[in-house]
Amino acid sequence: xxxxxxxxxxxxxLDIPDPFEDAARSVPPTVAIGRRPxxxxxxxxxxxxxxxxxxALAYDAFWLAFFRVHEGGRSTTAVVVGATIPLVAGGLAxxxxxxxxxxxxxxxxxxIVGLTVSAVSLFALGTLLFSPVNADAQASFWQGAAxxxxxxxxxxxxxxxxxxxxxxxxxxxxxxxxxxxxxxACGALAAVMMNFVCPDNTGFHVLVGHGAVMVLAGxxxxxxxxxxxxx
Amino acid sequence: MVEPTHNLQRYLPVVPAEASRTPxxxxxxxxxxxxxxxxxxxxxxxxxxxxxxxxxxGFLLRLCGDPALADDLLxxxxxxxxxxxxSFGAGSPAIPWILAIGRNVFRDHMRRARARPxxxxxxxxxxxxxxxxxxxxxxxxxxxxxxxxxEVVRRTLAGLPVLQREAFLLxxxxxxxxxxxxxxxxxxxxxxxxxxxxxxxxxRAALDDSAGKGR
Numbered sequence: 001x002x003x004x005x006x007x008x009x010x011x012x013x014l015d016i017p018d019p020f021e022d023a024a025r026s027v028p029p030t031v032a033i034g035r036r037p038x039x040x041x042x043x044x045x046x047x048x049x050x051x052x053x054x055x056a057l058a059y060d061a062f063w064l065a066f067f068r069v070h071e072g073g074r075s076t077t078a079v080v081v082g083a084t085i086p087l088v089a090g091g092l093a094x095x096x097x098x099x100x101x102x103x104x105x106x107x108x109x110x111x112i113v114g115l116t117v118s119a120v121s122l123f124a125l126g127t128l129l130f131s132p133v134n135a136d137a138q139a140s141f142w143q144g145a146a147x148x149x150x151x152x153x154x155x156x157x158x159x160x161x162x163x164x165x166x167x168x169x170x171x172x173x174x175x176x177x178x179x180x181x182x183x184x185a186c187g188a189l190a191a192v193m194m195n196f197v198c199p200d201n202t203g204f205h206v207l208v209g210h211g212a213v214m215v216l217a218g219x220x221x222x223x224x225x226x227x228x229x230x231x
Numbered sequence: 232m233v234e235p236t237h238n239l240q241r242y243l244p245v246v247p248a249e250a251s252r253t254p255x256x257x258x259x260x261x262x263x264x265x266x267x268x269x270x271x272x273x274x275x276x277x278x279x280x281x282x283x284x285x286x287x288x289g290f291l292l293r294l295c296g297d298p299a300l301a302d303d304l305l306x307x308x309x310x311x312x313x314x315x316x317x318s319f320g321a322g323s324p325a326i327p328w329i330l331a332i333g334r335n336v337f338r339d340h341m342r343r344a345r346a347r348p349x350x351x352x353x354x355x356x357x358x359x360x361x362x363x364x365x366x367x368x369x370x371x372x373x374x375x376x377x378x379x380x381x382e383v384v385r386r387t388l389a390g391l392p393v394l395q396r397e398a399f400l401l402x403x404x405x406x407x408x409x410x411x412x413x414x415x416x417x418x419x420x421x422x423x424x425x426x427x428x429x430x431x432x433x434x435r436a437a438l439d440d441s442a443g444k445g446r
Contacts, residue, residue, distance in 0.1 A: 010402060010409070010424070010427070012431060012435075013399065013402055013403040013427060013431050014403070015431075015435060015438075016384060016399075016403060016431065016434045016435070016438075017377075017380060017381055017384055018293075018381075018384075018403075018404055019381040019382070019384045019385035019388070020289070020292050020293050020296075020385070023292055023298055024285075024288065024289030024292050024293065025285070025289075026298075027285070028280075028284040028285055028287075028288045028302065028305055029302050029305075029306070030280070037310075037313075037314065039313050039314045039315070039316055039317065040317040041269065041270055041271030041316065041317050042269045042270055042271070042316070042317045042318075042319065042321065043270070043271070043317075044271075044317055045317030045318060046317075100320040100323065101320075101414065102410075102414075103323065103324060103327050103328075103410070103411055103414045104319065104320040104322075104323020104324060104327065104328055105323075105327055105328060105331055105414040105415065106414070108413065108414070108419065108420075109413075109417055109418060109419055110419055169311070169314050169315045169318070170315060170318040171318070172315065172318075172328050172331035172332050172335070173331040173414055173415055173416070173417040174417035175335075175417075176417075177417070230335055231311055231312075231314070231315035231318065231331075231332050231335065
């Protein structure tokens, strides 16, 4: 199949005649203008998305106050690093979805997949590299991870809903992949919040308790993306 | 007697090669209309529709094979263009974006048709009433052969998997580059080339088979 990839092969498509040449030339019926529902202009869409980001941060700030920011036990550097890693990962995933691309249809699918997988990988590798290793395996590991996972699901719920509203009917192409990328970014924001709430910053706990939400949210985004975000 | 297909090339439309694709003034006017419409200028819709609808309808017609269905899908496509106008990127080409929406409309229609197979027999171009039309100004054997050839193409296109059909149509009839077609279809360029080439092979084989039988 390598021969197919040569541009020369595309010229051969011209051999095939167009069976609908005349039918395709006929004048299309006029669209019923009165039936058009209201739709936001570009500036309103921008404003809507900015509002959604603001509202998502406010939502997470509320839950941050509710769960209470963890005090003491960790250095400022550890807290900053713990927040920076998911923040960068989220930025990568977000950019995969919202970049315009050369043709206005977003980046190439390979790039979307690459950036999204890189975001999750960056979080996993960064966490394992910069977080302390569990000194001793605790029996309560899964219990602690499950508690944090539930809290991270609370943190991600609001941003997911707001993002879905802000990007409703937005993607003309690759809506499933782009929705997954946006959802991964929302998961990364939840991981940032968990860094402030949870006192346990050991590698595997952060990975499972704080980071699994990125994968779960991404899966959900991929599942519902076509219905929500497809133009 | 049906002539071999290569003798009929003079009746066939010429499409620009991939490398030579550049936006013509009409396409630039369409881009401008879409851009104004995305900015909230409702008055630009008429020009957008006038310039964009014929090409979108052509794409949908070739996809579904049914003129009446293509008209319905076109209406739905432009409703969606209207709904999503705020997401259209400033300075982007309009045609790939509109065709991508048209493709979404068609695929959604196909999904609905699969869910209600008894009521949508024409979705795959299985309709008996739709006949291919060709720009023929000749009579006799050549005209008959050309008409027969177009019928073979229509039937084979209708029987192709949708992924192959849409890739082939975008490259062959809509004049998109491989990169544009890949962006419209949400696939890699390599995948688009392979799909289009497989469609081409199926169509070529059907035409050769038809020409062989005619001799």
